[in-house]
Amino acid sequence: MKIFKNIKWLVLFFILAFIAFGLWLCKDLFINSDGPIxxxxxxxxxxxEFTETQKTELNEFLKSQAGVVNAKTVEHGIIINxxxxxxxxxTIAEAKKIAESSLEKFPEDILKNYDLGFLIDTESDEETKVFPINGSKNQKSLEIIW
Structure with a gap:
């Protein structure tokens, strides 16, 4: 009977230690909110910084291009979409040319430090085999990869 009491306390100790370890692990791995993303x-x-005026100028430049209906620029950290x-x-070639011409509107320091993502789509809801197309430009690359 005395051995059973000792085992009971030992099992209880290990269960509490396991729960404490699990809580500590969850706190460190999943609830880490002390810093930026x-x-x-x-x-x-x-x-x-990519300012709001630069975003507006870029959007206005894109909207002034032939065939462009609308344009939007969204910044997420070091990625500009x-x-x-x-x-x-x-056509695809014309759409790619429009996106590539927009690179001239970005300041040089933005092109060297930010990643750029381009999504070209039609405003209509009908599905096409051509659009949407997606392209990206890395900080180190000189051109958009489609």
Whole structure:
């Protein structure tokens, strides 16, 4: 009977230790909210900022291009996504040329420090075999990869 009491306390101790370890593990792995999402990799953004006026100028430039219906620019950390809506009769080559011409509107420090993503789609809801197309430009690359 005395051995059973000792085993009971030992089992209880291990169960409590296991629960404490599980709570500690969950806190460190899953509830880590003491810092920014990207860590300190994006601290340079304070010095090199893609401003709202630059976004507006880029969107206005894209909207002024032939065949473009609408344009939108969204920034997420060190990634800038440019969404371009074109008319349904625009070819892939023309759409790619529009996106590539927009690179001239980005300042040089933005091109060297940010990743750019381009999504070109038609504004209509009908599915086409041509659109949407997706392209991206890395910080180190010179052109958009489709």
């Amino acid at each position: 990207y860590g300190n990799r994006t601290d340079f953004i304070k010095d090199i 440019v969404i371009i809506y074109v008319e349904s009769d625009v």
